[in-house]
Amino acid sequence: MKIADVETPALLIDLDRAEANMKRAQDYADAHDLPLRPHIKTHRLPRFAKAQITLGARGITCQKLGEAEVMADAGIADILVTYNILGTAKLDRLADLHARIRIAVVADNAPVIEGYQARFDDPDHPLGVMVECDTGAGRNGVQTPEEALVLARMIDAAPGLRFLGLMTYPPRDDRVGARLAGMKEAIEADGIAVREISSGGSPGLYSAHETAGITEYRPGTYIYSDRMQVAAGLGTLEDCALSVLATVVSRPTAERAVLDAGSKALAADLSALPGHGHVMGHPDAVLTGLSEEHAVVDISACKDFPAIGEKVRIVPNHACVVTNLFDSARMIRGSGVEETVRIAARGCSQ
Amino acid sequence: MKIADVETPALLIDLDRAEANMKRAQDYADAHDLPLRPHIKTHRLPRFAKAQITLGARGITCQKLGEAEVMADAGIADILVTYNILGTAKLDRLADLHARIRIAVVADNAPVIEGYQARFDDPDHPLGVMVECDTGAGRNGVQTPEEALVLARMIDAAPGLRFLGLMTYPPRDDRVGARLAGMKEAIEADGIAVREISSGGSPGLYSAHETAGITEYRPGTYIYSDRMQVAAGLGTLEDCALSVLATVVSRPTAERAVLDAGSKALAADLSALPGHGHVMGHPDAVLTGLSEEHAVVDISACKDFPAIGEKVRIVPNHACVVTNLFDSARMIRGSGVEETVRIAARGCSQ
Missing domain, CATH: 2.40.37.20 (D-serine dehydratase-like domain)
Known part of the structure; x- marks a missing residue:
């Protein structure tokens, strides 16, 4: 046709362009030794999630559990859900995903962590949790290193949880790196390891390596791009x-x-x-x-x-x-x- | 629950409020002897289309054929599609609807009417067509009485079409009535009857009777309302x-x-x-x-x-x-x- x-x-998707966009991003990431975890909320398609992983991405990012369920059903085995998960029904769905794939979530407040603590209690199969930091975008996220430390301690102290590190959806702002470093420093000074610092956003994709300390990047729109x-x-x-x-x-x-x-x-x-x-x-x-x-x-x-x-x-x-x-x-x-x-x-x- | x-x-729909909004509008329409043809693009639900008709509406309005197909499948038998229908595939779908329910469409240009002419040729079962008029909203519609007349003549001359009258999606503007009257006058001076003048828009619903000449009104959002x-x-x-x-x-x-x-x-x-x-x-x-x-x-x-x-x-x-x-x-x-x-x-x- x-x-x-x-x-x-x-809706038309130009495969040549999408494939070129994926490859360009992965080549960049490889050149800078920066793992990618693409956000699937741009394409919402298992086939492109798989293509991103085949090219070299370490896993994918979803914003909501419903997206993660679709992707897990399609065979994706490593998903970060960058959202505070609240309530019994959603925690049950998260537990179902946790039982069958590698899944991690975030938290930027104590009630969310209390929910994770209450639902996940297996020290042999802990749920990975990152602390979401507001590095200037003004949406979710802890505001200060002190708040980040309080939450990191809560996660670290919970037998069924594993503190993974920090997550941010950053603004385009030169101070993002310093803000993340301040939070990391406060937590590590307390003896808790900050294994990962996850950042994202397609506009900043090709300068992601300039922010010191970032251990993975979550670009979304780069696969299709737009005005x-x-x-x-x-x-x-x-x-x-x-x-x-x-x-x-x-x-x-x-x-x-x-x-x-x-x-x-x-x-x-x-x-x-x-x-x-x-x-x-x-x-x-x-x-x-x-x-x-x-x-x-x-x-x-x-x-x-x-x-x-x-x-x-x-x-x-x-x-x-x-x-x-x-x-x-x-x-x-x-x-x-x-x-x-x-x-x-x-x-x-x- | x-x-x-x-x-x-x-998404929550408060049935008491929706029912009260439907009844209030129909009571107003009845008091002013102004037939309603509610636009279903607010609710997109056959049940409310049926409720609107049960209350007294003469039929419904859809913006696209796909909506009309859903509503016809659910048993709605009188639909105005306020859109220019173009292309073989869509004209075939329109013909399918025309074969099973009372359906009418609009046109604001000659190529659209030529498409209707070519597809509909049964004088015993003509397709009803209204001329869409731009009464100031600046979207679709003929601009002048002369243009309206040209299109009305085309429709009137086609054996398989029936010229129904004028349709507008008006701005909130006191001059709408005069503009419609000017178009009607030009067409009727040529000996072609303007049977219907269809206007719409929920903000103007309760002053619809103040526009002389309107023979039906197509409110949409009134059923739910919003900010x-x-x-x-x-x-x-x-x-x-x-x-x-x-x-x-x-x-x-x-x-x-x-x-x-x-x-x-x-x-x-x-x-x-x-x-x-x-x-x-x-x-x-x-x-x-x-x-x-x-x-x-x-x-x-x-x-x-x-x-x-x-x-x-x-x-x-x-x-x-x-x-x-x-x-x-x-x-x-x-x-x-x-x-x-x-x-x-x-x-x-x-």
Whole structure:
């Protein structure tokens, strides 16, 4: 099947580009002896998780247990879930995963660790736990070395838990390394080993080696890239492997075209970018507005633009949220569709 | 099951509120003799489409064929698809629907009508087509009475098509009525009857009777309402039937809480509202940031806020996009869950 024959809106993944992006990242990681643990929330596909591991990744990262369950079912055997797991039902699911694969989790507060302590009590098969640190991103994470130490002690003292080290989702900020070093120092001064320091984020991928002390890196979006990554300096639009195929459904005025891909296909993440996506081959087109099933495109600066009924491809602002909006993806090479793949970990937010 | 026992993040629909919202709208419509054709893209549930019709709606509105197929399969027999249908595959699906239910579509350009002409040729069972008019919203639609007339003539002249009238998705603007009247006048001056004028939008629902000439109204969000609707004047937060249940997973600082419902649960539609949702019972909490699986909440203005592990309910900014993010909804009354329902028309963008 040709791309031009695919019904719209549709999610397209360019295999050549995705494979090149994976290889480039692994080559970089190998050159700097920095293990990768890719975050699967960009692709949500077991096949790419396996490809990342085959290339050399030490394991994968999931944000939620539901994603980890999909990946474990597909045969992935080493998963870090970078989320505080709370409540009996989720702890039971975590225990099920712990019984069959190598899984680790994080904690940034005492109640979460108390839950792990209560559920995991086997010193011969302890659950690995990292302390999540806020290194400036302002989301989860302990704020100070003192807080990190309190949690590390709790984990270290629990027979069924094993303190692995520190985890952060960092901002792009030169002070991240110093903040992590301060937390590590406080913990090691107490006699507790900080075996791992895990950092992540695709914008900082190719400078990850510059942060001293990092022992693994968790890039996610790098496999597909998107407009946000390009704006942040990760490659060019020609590296973007994910696009949304859309049909021009209306040309109401000389300046306006309307596409059949709205926020249900492209997501409304605007970030600080001009417009909601890049129309491939028409760089002067601006996606000025999205409603759920329509994209309004300002084509006033375009020399030409496809006619009603013709199709265009759009590189979205944020690839990860887009893969959560489609039940399946079309795997393409060149102008042909190789396969249609169900997005197995779509929607797994629990 | 109690709401408090539901795993998070989860979509909750308050049946008492949804039923009251449906009844209030139908009572208003009955009082003004204005037929309703509710848009199902808010709930995406056959049960509510049926409830809307049982209450008195003349039929339903869908945005895409995939939604119409789900609703037709569930027994809905009168559907307006407010979208330009293009391409052989979609026209075949439209023909299948036309063979089994009463279905109508729209067009705002000649190529779309040419597609309908080529596919539908039975004068004894013509396809109903409305001309979509841009009355100021700046999305789809003909711009002038002259353009509307050209398309009405094309439809009227096609043996297998039946010109039904005009459709618009209007802005909140006093000039909508005059614009529609101008288009109607141009078409009727040519001897073509404009049987229907269909308008829509929940913010304008309770003033719909003030626009002269409207023969049906297509409200969508009114069934659940949301922060955007409340901001636009449609009822209060106490009318909002849809909420997202989330767990407090972290309290990293005295001013910051983090919930396990991010843009995958609440969607990133910010509109012009302060924050990404209203935390029920905590009106001073501000959802300052969403990542995919985290909401960061500024609780500095709150007297108290739930502890780690406790649950909160969030009224989102935009209900329609939220129902597209969940595979199922929990139907609640008071503090109890009555039923879990699959969201049958989720993701049907083709």
